[in-house]
Amino acid sequence: MDTIRLIASDLDATLLDGQSQLPPDFAETVRALAERGIRFAAASGRPIYTLEEMFAPLRDDIIFVGDNGGAICWKGESLYLSEMDVADWHTLAGQARSAGHAAVLCGLETAYVEEQFRPYDRVFKRFYTKVEYVPHLEDVTARVDKFTIYFPEGDSQKGYDELYGPVWGERFSVAVAGADWVDIMNPGIHKGAALLRLGERLGVLPEGMTLCVTDTRASHSELTGEFAAIRNEMEAVAACLGGKVLGEVDEKRFWQELPRLREQCGDRAVLRAIHYFEENARTLAQRAALAAGDFAAFARLAEKSGHSSFECCQNVYCASSPKHQGLSAALAISQSILAGTGGAWRMQGGGFAGTIQAFVPDALIKRYCAAMEALFGPGCCYLLSLREQGAVRVM
Helix, strand or coil: CCCCCEEEEEHHHHHCCCCCCCCCCHHHHHHHHHHCCCEEEEECCCCHHHHHHHCHHHCCCEEEEEHHHCEEEECCEEEEECCCCHHHHHHHHHHHHHHCCEEEEEECCCEEEEHHHHHHHHHHHHHCCCEEEECCHHHCCCCEEEEEEECCCCCHHHHHHHHHHHHHCCCCEEEEECCCEEEEECCCCCHHHHHHHHHHHHCCCCCCEEEEEEECCCCCCCCHHHHHHHHHHHHHHHHHCCCCCHHHCCHHHHHHCHHHHHHHHCHHHHHHHHHHHHHHHHHHHHHHHHHCCCHHHHHHHHHHHHHHHHHHHCCCCCCCCCCCCHHHHHHHHHHHHHCCCCCEEEECCCCCCCEEEEEEEHHHHHHHHHHHHHHHCCCCEECCCCCCCCCCCCC
């Protein structure tokens, strides 16, 4: 148990079910892990104050990673903050107002929205429990770590392509968060990078092993349809078995009715459903491996999970654009370097573009980073370290 310090999970469609509810034994599990020296981190696009309200009974037991990695908080103490430059978000606010878009300025304690968009209050408060309406966003003096735009017509892709992408896509971390939102953060800010920072702080990995996150520098801006297809196809399989989502379906019955499901839903939908069921089982096995302090078993399961994403979930590249396979190339190079070394590698996040993660033995870090940078450019491979004492006065 000396090497395992952290278990982290995303929220929507991962830790939370379709009704945004936690597992019934969640509090008991978190406290049992804490007794064994293992911390739990909740990672989300929501702000820290919303997460603290969601998990109020466990506020001192959970580490919060908010605003897509822009802020990390534990027991009321800020462990990390990526504050946006005032001039940058002022420019964004002006662009959003001119375009008639509903912008949310994500302050550390409150979200700020211009008064004209108060009719969307119910939507905003699903994610931001504290919302203050102001005449102009530029009037706000609070510290900010994220700027997000709400598209009530479900055309966030169009908004990104026509306005925000050309100006900000190369300069900032931009996430097209489904059909309704575009999130803009400082460069290099995402949940994976936040967990790297947190892992270094807590000493998660065994000695001699480093977690590397590689940014393949491909945009998610045109992938909304690809992400939606995964959910739609899994729900189509569930519907054939009498459920709304696969979590309502008996797995044994799913396997028994594969021939009918292939005919009615198609092979890709069936393969994605297979990934769903098997990944759930793998996740429990990974948790058990971490709880037992068996990093080798965890790494093997992480590798299997990655292969399943590629083969069954099929979210590593777009079938409609086979010439562009940045994630595939990064995974192939990772395998060529790390196979048989005790390391592991897999796609990270929703897929199709973006980042991969790899557990790399220290002896191979230079070779691994050099290989990634040869493909994706200098600075694409993130290896983060934090001093335990933080900022100190030296003079």
